[in-house]
Amino acid sequence: MADAGVMRPMPHTARGAGVYNQKLGMWVFLGSEIMFFTALIGSYVILRVGNPGAWPEHGPREVLAIPITAANTFLLICSSVSMVKAFAAASVGDQKGLRLWLIATVLMGAAFVSVQAVEYTELVHKGFVPSAGLFGSTFYTMTGFHGFHVSVGVICMIYVTIRAFRGKYSAADHRGIEVIGLYWHFVDLVWIILFTIVYLI
Amino acid sequence: MASIAAPVEHDVGHSHELSFVRKYIFSTDHKIIGIQFLLMSLLFLLIGGILAMLIRWQQGFPGQVLPGGGVFPETMVSDGIILPEFYNSLVTMHGTFMVFFAIMPLLVGVFGNYLIPLKIGAPDMAFPRLNMASFWLAVPAGFLMIAGFFVIGGSAAAGWTSYPPLAETSEYSGVYLGQQLWCVSLIVLGLSSILGATNYITTVINMRAEGMTWFRLPLSIWALFITSILVLLAIPILSGAVIMLLFDQTIGTHFFKSATGLPILWQHLFWFFGHPEVYILILPAMGVVSDIIANGSRKPIFGYHSMVYAIIGIAFLGWVVWGHHMFQSGMNPTLGMSFMISTMVIAVPSAIKTFNWLGTLWRGNIRFHVPMMHACAFVSMFVIGGLSGVYMASTPVDIYIHDTYFIVAHIHYVLFGGSLFAIFGAITFWYPKMFGRMMNPFWGKIHFWLTFIAYNATFFPMHQLGLEGHMRRIYDASRYDFLSGTHGLNVFISISAFVLFASQLIFVLNFILSWFRGAKAGANPWEDTGLEWTTPSPPPHGNWPATPTVYTPPYEFSVPGMAQDYLPQDQSKDMVTAGQPAKGG
Amino acid sequence: MEDTIERHHPNYILVWGILAVLTAVEVGVAFLPWAKMTIILLLVGLAVWKALLVALYFMHLRYERRPLRILALAPLPLAVILIVAVITEFRW
Numbered sequence: 001m002a003d004a005g006v007m008r009p010m011p012h013t014a015r016g017a018g019v020y021n022q023k024l025g026m027w028v029f030l031g032s033e034i035m036f037f038t039a040l041i042g043s044y045v046i047l048r049v050g051n052p053g054a055w056p057e058h059g060p061r062e063v064l065a066i067p068i069t070a071a072n073t074f075l076l077i078c079s080s081v082s083m084v085k086a087f088a089a090a091s092v093g094d095q096k097g098l099r100l101w102l103i104a105t106v107l108m109g110a111a112f113v114s115v116q117a118v119e120y121t122e123l124v125h126k127g128f129v130p131s132a133g134l135f136g137s138t139f140y141t142m143t144g145f146h147g148f149h150v151s152v153g154v155i156c157m158i159y160v161t162i163r164a165f166r167g168k169y170s171a172a173d174h175r176g177i178e179v180i181g182l183y184w185h186f187v188d189l190v191w192i193i194l195f196t197i198v199y200l201i
Numbered sequence: 202m203a204s205i206a207a208p209v210e211h212d213v214g215h216s217h218e219l220s221f222v223r224k225y226i227f228s229t230d231h232k233i234i235g236i237q238f239l240l241m242s243l244l245f246l247l248i249g250g251i252l253a254m255l256i257r258w259q260q261g262f263p264g265q266v267l268p269g270g271g272v273f274p275e276t277m278v279s280d281g282i283i284l285p286e287f288y289n290s291l292v293t294m295h296g297t298f299m300v301f302f303a304i305m306p307l308l309v310g311v312f313g314n315y316l317i318p319l320k321i322g323a324p325d326m327a328f329p330r331l332n333m334a335s336f337w338l339a340v341p342a343g344f345l346m347i348a349g350f351f352v353i354g355g356s357a358a359a360g361w362t363s364y365p366p367l368a369e370t371s372e373y374s375g376v377y378l379g380q381q382l383w384c385v386s387l388i389v390l391g392l393s394s395i396l397g398a399t400n401y402i403t404t405v406i407n408m409r410a411e412g413m414t415w416f417r418l419p420l421s422i423w424a425l426f427i428t429s430i431l432v433l434l435a436i437p438i439l440s441g442a443v444i445m446l447l448f449d450q451t452i453g454t455h456f457f458k459s460a461t462g463l464p465i466l467w468q469h470l471f472w473f474f475g476h477p478e479v480y481i482l483i484l485p486a487m488g489v490v491s492d493i494i495a496n497g498s499r500k501p502i503f504g505y506h507s508m509v510y511a512i513i514g515i516a517f518l519g520w521v522v523w524g525h526h527m528f529q530s531g532m533n534p535t536l537g538m539s540f541m542i543s544t545m546v547i548a549v550p551s552a553i554k555t556f557n558w559l560g561t562l563w564r565g566n567i568r569f570h571v572p573m574m575h576a577c578a579f580v581s582m583f584v585i586g587g588l589s590g591v592y593m594a595s596t597p598v599d600i601y602i603h604d605t606y607f608i609v610a611h612i613h614y615v616l617f618g619g620s621l622f623a624i625f626g627a628i629t630f631w632y633p634k635m636f637g638r639m640m641n642p643f644w645g646k647i648h649f650w651l652t653f654i655a656y657n658a659t660f661f662p663m664h665q666l667g668l669e670g671h672m673r674r675i676y677d678a679s680r681y682d683f684l685s686g687t688h689g690l691n692v693f694i695s696i697s698a699f700v701l702f703a704s705q706l707i708f709v710l711n712f713i714l715s716w717f718r719g720a721k722a723g724a725n726p727w728e729d730t731g732l733e734w735t736t737p738s739p740p741p742h743g744n745w746p747a748t749p750t751v752y753t754p755p756y757e758f759s760v761p762g763m764a765q766d767y768l769p770q771d772q773s774k775d776m777v778t779a780g781q782p783a784k785g786g
Numbered sequence: 787m788e789d790t791i792e793r794h795h796p797n798y799i800l801v802w803g804i805l806a807v808l809t810a811v812e813v814g815v816a817f818l819p820w821a822k823m824t825i826i827l828l829l830v831g832l833a834v835w836k837a838l839l840v841a842l843y844f845m846h847l848r849y850e851r852r853p854l855r856i857l858a859l860a861p862l863p864l865a866v867i868l869i870v871a872v873i874t875e876f877r878w
Binding site: 016017019020021024025028029031032033035036037038039040043046047050051054129130131133134136137138140141145 | 445454469
Binding site: 038049078197 | 795798799801802805806809812813816825826829832833836837840841843844845851853854857858860861862864865868869872873875876
């Protein structure tokens, strides 16, 4: 049936949510992602409340590098801005702006993951590994799965960028931009929560 | 939504001829995918049944040589005797296969896929390729699960509920890779389910045909829609928990470790998923039963609106009862009390549904066809299962009967007496639409009665066993003096179970033979009102030349002033009585 | 019908600026010598504020119809239920 790749005007939605299928589908899928991170973050809260002794006395900052990760957080927020600017460009048919903002998003997203990878390497060298008690277990699981989601997002973003360079998005139909944007903002949103809970508290 | 679009035109049976592989193996057609799920799930139902037979052999005839036991390796069956370690594996994998690979895909994967687009008047799902991905993720998940039997240490053996520390400590369980494969399999299956739920929810919200308002949806679709929301929100919790368990097993994390972690966290996470899961296993069954009972009674469903609200109520309340699986865990007693109350309350919407089914039957023009028999069995057996649930809801009672055969009786009354009878009825009911042929009604009735009698003989005595203190998952009751009186019942149950299993051969033969030799079916052999019956059996790709327009509520049977006793949803009374012939039949 | 016609584009740079400031404030608050519970409440509040900004403006929930907003927020009560219920195992 409908091939999302073909450029055509935004479809009318006769009844239902008032949004086209792909956008509704992405929001629905994000509902499941909220629950997935709830399992991880909820477990973290429960484990920390129940076993405070498993964490350093003055908190995660004794082990984790706050300044670099704060900067990384800011970087991810910037990538969210570039994403939404890409969407704004697409919505007025600004092909050049769309491509530039998409490339910026890809680069910043990739940079975020790279910084995290470097962070992991340094932590492991210091002896802080997943098997290092509940602190290590929760830290690596939560940030790892978040990083996995960012990585998947970067790959999808590259695909979208290639399509943008091929002129597949127009002011009349830029559904793909909006949909990947929703995913990307969600990943940023989760990190906002994670950074606070895992690093700062 | 103000504007109503004209019915969407699209070409049916388009000329791009697909290869056999693209048409039947890697198909994006919801009907083919539904049938793929059907064949896969029936296979796993058979596997789960075979495991049950082994369980019942051990329970009924412990210490006696298993007939045919030579096919098993020495690590499982030694000198013809099922080993205790293998027995743990049997009970674990029976539950796992039945819950995750049989009942859930049968209800959600098969009927969700097959019925949703057809009954809402859509040409296919919102995301046909994602749909294909859903199925082809479930298949490797199944392989991974089966693979557990073929690795050193055998398959997972910590119960289908997989509690740590046992589930993550090989020194206790004797299982290594098998337990990890269990986790990985469920992660893959979870992704399949989540993608499927995304598809179903989007489709039901956005792709209903013109005139198909929310309160004209058949209850099967309401149930599948609400169930999909439960799948969407509950499965990720299981995914998270299983990932944590897998990490404990493989990379040394401490989530559920005894001294350094929190084993009870697993129970909370698992049952926070697990309780919505059991409603996932029953709600679609209730939905199809409603459709079938209305059809068999030739009456509208009694209290359609309250049925919808009851489904929603069950789904809502299902989120706050999970602790009733944990009354014996040592949890906070006040928290336990809140779970007791919420669990008792959830009986109310289920009771509303039961009374509404009875109200539908009351003074109906009953057609006791095979699906109707199964649907009526559902209602009565589900009542028994539900009533035993009320006993278990009471914490002081549950402390006595928890982890006994009373629980096993309850599980099987709701899942077999409930879900599986509904599945048998639904398969028989929609078989003509899927395959263009009727299943043989004579053998359908024989299968029904044999199953119904043998099933009750198998599972009803388990209530008694449980009250006598017979624990579940134990290898050999004769090793406990206080259970010495249970042997006779165990033998009776086992023999009944063998009869039950053998009776399913009739269904299997009926299913297979009818595919080739069954009576050809027209578009609407059951004289039903649903939209799926307005298109040929089986429907072409795209389902209709143009999507239908809906004029009537879902169960307009025996409408006064009409000659025929059903009014299809794509017709209004005026259209029919004005002399236009009714379609279908 | 909804998207191309009534597309709202708020001032994304302004939102970005607020997010930057809030991030800096968060890091600052984390190192203040105040009572633990105060800091936790402040940090959680700031995080929620930032998350809302992203959801409302970048994900455009501010401009979507009510059904979609309800859909987006629906899972949150479940998260609260799970965490609160299980925490009673330790804090009562």
